[in-house]
Amino acid sequence: MVEKSIGQRVLRKEDVRFITGKGQYTDDINLRGQAFAYFVRSPVARATIGHIDVSDAESAPGVIAVLTGQQLAKDGLGTLPCGWMVLSKDGSEMKQPPHPIMAADSIHYAGEPVAIVVASTYQAARDAAERVVVDYDELDAVVDLATAQDSDQIYPEVPRNTSYEWELGDREATMAAIAGAHHVTRLTLRNNRLIPNAIEPRAAIADFNPSTEELTLYTTSQNPHVVRLVLTAFIQIAPEHKLRVVAPDVGGGFGSKIFIYSEETAVAWASKRLGIPIKWTGERSESFLADAHGRDHLTDAVLAMDEEGHFLGLHVKTRANMGAYLSTFASSVPTYLYGTLLAGQYKTPNIYVEVDAVFTNTAPVDAYRGAGRPEATYLLERIVEIAASEMSLSPAEIRRRNFITDFPYQTPVALEYDIGGYDASLTKALEMADWDGFESRRGEARARGKLRGIGLSCYIEACGIAPSKVVGSLGAGVGLWESGEVRVNPTGSVSVLTGSHSHGQGHETTFAQLVASRLGISVDDVGVIHGDTARLDFGMGTYGSRSLAVGGSALSSAADKIVVKARKIAAHLMQSDEDSVEFDDGVFTVKESNRSKTFQEVAFAAYVPHDYPDDLEPGLAEKAFYDPANFTFPAGAYVCEVEIDPDTGVTRIVKFTAVDDFGEVINPMIVEGQVHGGLAQGIGQALLEQCVYDDSGQLMTGSYMDYCMPRADDLPDFDIAMTVTPCTHNPLGAKGCGEAGAIGSPPAVINAITNAIGIREIDMPATPERVWRAIQQAGGQ
Amino acid sequence: MGKITVNLTVNGRAVSQQCEANTTLVDLLRQGLDLTGTHVGCDTSQCGACTVHLDGRAVKACTVLAAQADGSNVVTIEGIGNRDNLHPMQAAFRQCHGLQCGFCTPGMIMTGIELVNQGQADDDDSIRAGLEGNICRCTGYHNIVRAVATGARAMKE
Numbered sequence: 052m053v054e055k056s057i058g059q060r061v062l063r064k065e066d067v068r069f070i071t072g073k074g075q076y077t078d079d080i081n082l083r084g085q086a087f088a089y090f091v092r093s094p095v096a097r098a099t100i101g102h103i104d105v106s107d108a109e110s111a112p113g114v115i116a117v118l119t120g121q122q123l124a125k126d127g128l129g130t131l132p133c134g135w136m137v138l139s140k141d142g143s144e145m146k147q148p149p150h151p152i153m154a155a156d157s158i159h160y161a162g163e164p165v166a167i168v169v170a171s172t173y174q175a176a177r178d179a180a181e182r183v184v185v186d187y188d189e190l191d192a193v194v195d196l197a198t199a200q201d202s203d204q205i206y207p208e209v210p211r212n213t214s215y216e217w218e219l220g221d222r223e224a225t226m227a228a229i230a231g232a233h234h235v236t237r238l239t240l241r242n243n244r245l246i247p248n249a250i251e252p253r254a255a256i257a258d259f260n261p262s263t264e265e266l267t268l269y270t271t272s273q274n275p276h277v278v279r280l281v282l283t284a285f286i287q288i289a290p291e292h293k294l295r296v297v298a299p300d301v302g303g304g305f306g307s308k309i310f311i312y313s314e315e316t317a318v319a320w321a322s323k324r325l326g327i328p329i330k331w332t333g334e335r336s337e338s339f340l341a342d343a344h345g346r347d348h349l350t351d352a353v354l355a356m357d358e359e360g361h362f363l364g365l366h367v368k369t370r371a372n373m374g375a376y377l378s379t380f381a382s383s384v385p386t387y388l389y390g391t392l393l394a395g396q397y398k399t400p401n402i403y404v405e406v407d408a409v410f411t412n413t414a415p416v417d418a419y420r421g422a423g424r425p426e427a428t429y430l431l432e433r434i435v436e437i438a439a440s441e442m443s444l445s446p447a448e449i450r451r452r453n454f455i456t457d458f459p460y461q462t463p464v465a466l467e468y469d470i471g472g473y474d475a476s477l478t479k480a481l482e483m484a485d486w487d488g489f490e491s492r493r494g495e496a497r498a499r500g501k502l503r504g505i506g507l508s509c510y511i512e513a514c515g516i517a518p519s520k521v522v523g524s525l526g527a528g529v530g531l532w533e534s535g536e537v538r539v540n541p542t543g544s545v546s547v548l549t550g551s552h553s554h555g556q557g558h559e560t561t562f563a564q565l566v567a568s569r570l571g572i573s574v575d576d577v578g579v580i581h582g583d584t585a586r587l588d589f590g591m592g593t594y595g596s597r598s599l600a601v602g603g604s605a606l607s608s609a610a611d612k613i614v615v616k617a618r619k620i621a622a623h624l625m626q627s628d629e630d631s632v633e634f635d636d637g638v639f640t641v642k643e644s645n646r647s648k649t650f651q652e653v654a655f656a657a658y659v660p661h662d663y664p665d666d667l668e669p670g671l672a673e674k675a676f677y678d679p680a681n682f683t684f685p686a687g688a689y690v691c692e693v694e695i696d697p698d699t700g701v702t703r704i705v706k707f708t709a710v711d712d713f714g715e716v717i718n719p720m721i722v723e724g725q726v727h728g729g730l731a732q733g734i735g736q737a738l739l740e741q742c743v744y745d746d747s748g749q750l751m752t753g754s755y756m757d758y759c760m761p762r763a764d765d766l767p768d769f770d771i772a773m774t775v776t777p778c779t780h781n782p783l784g785a786k787g788c789g790e791a792g793a794i795g796s797p798p799a800v801i802n803a804i805t806n807a808i809g810i811r812e813i814d815m816p817a818t819p820e821r822v823w824r825a826i827q828q829a830g831g832q
Numbered sequence: 833m834g835k836i837t838v839n840l841t842v843n844g845r846a847v848s849q850q851c852e853a854n855t856t857l858v859d860l861l862r863q864g865l866d867l868t869g870t871h872v873g874c875d876t877s878q879c880g881a882c883t884v885h886l887d888g889r890a891v892k893a894c895t896v897l898a899a900q901a902d903g904s905n906v907v908t909i910e911g912i913g914n915r916d917n918l919h920p921m922q923a924a925f926r927q928c929h930g931l932q933c934g935f936c937t938p939g940m941i942m943t944g945i946e947l948v949n950q951g952q953a954d955d956d957d958s959i960r961a962g963l964e965g966n967i968c969r970c971t972g973y974h975n976i977v978r979a980v981a982t983g984a985r986a987m988k989e
Contacts, residue, residue, distance in 0.1 A: 069934030072869015302935030555933030
């Protein structure tokens with residue numbers, strides 16, 4: 052008997068290669084005859100390009116070619132598309148200035164690629180890149196989001212530098228609710244701009260075979276099939292059947308490796324032009340300059356309440372910084388992944404949200420862990436916290452009074468929550484955090500000269516993006532299903548192919564547990580294959596915490612199909628009829644008999660069909676495509692407790708409690724790891740991380756010396772637990788866990804800091820300087 | 833720039849490599865010797881993904897010239913254990929789920945061993961302080977701290 056592994060803390064199958072240094076990341080791959088690429092990037096944020104002189108670079112040692120954006124434009128390639136159409140209030144389409152693969156005539160952010168130098172060594176390419184002379188006619192950069200709409204127009208076709216003015220919800224009803232309310236709480240806040248910083252920089256190797264015209268692209272992608280589709284359909288790099296995209300081991304993504312970028316596209320083009328394999332590996336400096344950034348919102352909000360603190364209406368007006376261009380999914384982030392989440396866990400009857408998407412001369416901004424949902428949660432959980440104080444209610448009480456308790460629940464902002472148990476998560480979190488004992492801890496800290504504070508956050512997120520029909524009606528350019536295939540090998544081991552992509556999430560283990568449990572075989576007998584368009588027909592990839600809920604559901608369906616066919620084979624082998632055959636724990640048995648066949652015996656018969664049913668095809672492999680019926684709605688309650696040194700302003704997190712409801716869990720060890728990582732990124736946003744550009748559009752935080760990444764000694768141990776309400780509409784009952792930590796934690800941290808100091812507001816990141824100044828302003832208490 | 837010859841011992845094997853004088857140790861390992869387990873995650877000596885042992889001490893191989901390693905004994909992640917005979921620190925990282933994407937992991941393991949060797953892995957605070965020069969974006973460090981503590985106990989046994 053094989054132990055059912057669902058719900059077990061199975062150690063990860065992928066770990067051995069990583070801990071022994073045998074992972075295979077893109078930069079670890081070297082192809083015979085490969086050349087190396089280095090990009091010439093604009094040193095200025097906004098300019099028109101005059102003459103580009105490549106002659107000196109071309110004659111530098113080892114240089115094979117110098118190719119410019121101007122040549123690329125002449126070759127007639129397409130531009131980098133944004134895959135989600137958002138409409139403005141007046142029904143007009145979002146304005147989408149062309150996003151060139153490399154700039155040809157104008158520059159829109161510092162770091163934008165202008166030319167690519169290809170040489171026999173990386174060092175030669177890099178040295179020669181310094182010899183490319185570009186005439187830049189510099190223009191005043193538009194950098195500040197707060198003033199960008201009234202600044203110089205960056206693109207002739209985009210008045211007020213505004214791509215779209217989107218709205219959702221009932222304006223009139225919301226305004227009426229606010230006008231008639233007992234109390235309104237107002238809040239203006241900024242959601243700070245972040246740089247994703249997966250520790251593996253992006254990289255790409257393009258290998259064009261001039262004889263077959265086949266192009267293989269190895270790239271650091273979360274969704275290789277989407278890369279293939281975009282490079283084919285929009286950029287015309289190669290026909291889809293001649294383009295193979297491989298995303299091997301990928302060293303973290305967090306959203307930043309979803310997108311189709313200039314570099315892999317230009318490298319593919321260059322390989323095709325030159326007929327040789329070309330490798331580009333980004334430096335960390337390039338990651339800072341040219342990976343899509345995250346967040347960057349300015350928001351005004353009004354929350355209206357009755358006498359008892361019941362929410363009556365919420366009006367939100369947000370300006371979202373898109374950077375210089377609309378990146379691959381950028382337009383969806385501050386709209387369908389943000390505005391739709393503004394109900395949170397609360398039955399606010401009237402919500403109206405307006406979002407202006409604004410261009411600036413900064414790197415493009417797109418999805419970063421949480422993508423819109425952290426921004427919604429931060430706003431909501433900050434304004435609710437302030438409202439509690441203004442209404443003289445405890446943070447827990449105001450939330451409980453407004454919790455949604457009846458499901459399914461239709462929010463006023465388009466989503467229908469299928470299930471949740473918000474009070475259960477909150478109650479558990481308060482217990483674990485010993486909320487009731489806080490005042491004595493505060494007193495004890497005060498005696499030591501420290502300020503102690505506690506903060507709460509109750510988040511919801513929408514994951515699994517999402518039913519294709521729904522997202523299509525909302526402007527998505529792609530369907531958002533997932534595919535999976537279960538191939539049973541003749542000896543009964545199983546190869547699982549998934550369109551999801553693992554870049555740290557542990558799919559090789561979780562998916563093996565899932566399929567092994569369904570087929571009653573050992574986890575060791577299941578291998579998971581992903582990340583190669585040549586091995587799986589199509590897939591949508593990994594983002595939005597969707598891999599298990601959507602990708603896993605596809606595998607569940609495929610495994611079900613395997614059992615259906617295997618049962619027919621088993622019935623034949625046992626000379627029984629199909630309905631009399633039961634399958635349990637890897638064994639087919641004829642009811643009320645001692646006849647049985649193992650899964651392995653049936654698999655063998657499928658491939659060595661000497662004794663085989665006439666009406667069945669040989670072989671045992673099944674595919675499934677799963678299109679979710681709804682989003683999933685993970686939710687939870689987080690409590691942060693901080694201690695602040697008033698002399699230095701340094702905030703130390705002394706306890707962090709997270710209670711999450713992810714539905715059913717296959718591997719709790721992996722899920723906890725996902726929560727830990729998300730919390731670290733959320734705490735990083737709250738305390739440490741801030742992307743800064745100066746007034747001329749120069750990135751001031753362009754290295755780990757300047758951009759404050761969370762390090763081991765910045766973070767506490769995390770105290771985490773789960774409550775479970777199973778998702779109602781997928782076969783696994785799973786909701787998704789990848790982003791929750793980053794979504795729920797920032798407001799918990801900030802609420803704890805404002806509580807400690809006794810102030811209403813403080814900006815993220817709450818650096819020691821900001822905290823110290825806030826303490827001084829509050830009277831140095 | 834002229835070529836130089838560097839003679840060193842890598843994972844117990846004597847090697848002689850010709851390289852440019854400005855070649856870093858990590859480039860020599862990755863490109864010259866195809867030891868790709870040592871990674872490069874930044875360009876400012878901050879992330880620690882390239883950590884190896886040079887004459888028994890942890891160094892960031894992006895900040896050591898190959899020439900400086902001439903005559904030295906270098907140990908990389910590939911040299912401390914393998915699938916059938918994992919180093920206790922490697923085993924601890926797996927046991928404690930101390931890795932996710934795996935990219936920072938070789939550097940974390942090499943630093944973890946250094947902390948034990950230097951007597952800086954006795955409690956969580958020391959481990960956290962000792963890991964300050966290694967950045968992980970996936971794990972939030974919680975399980976890495978567990979792993980180093982577990983590996984430290986196993987190394988002492």
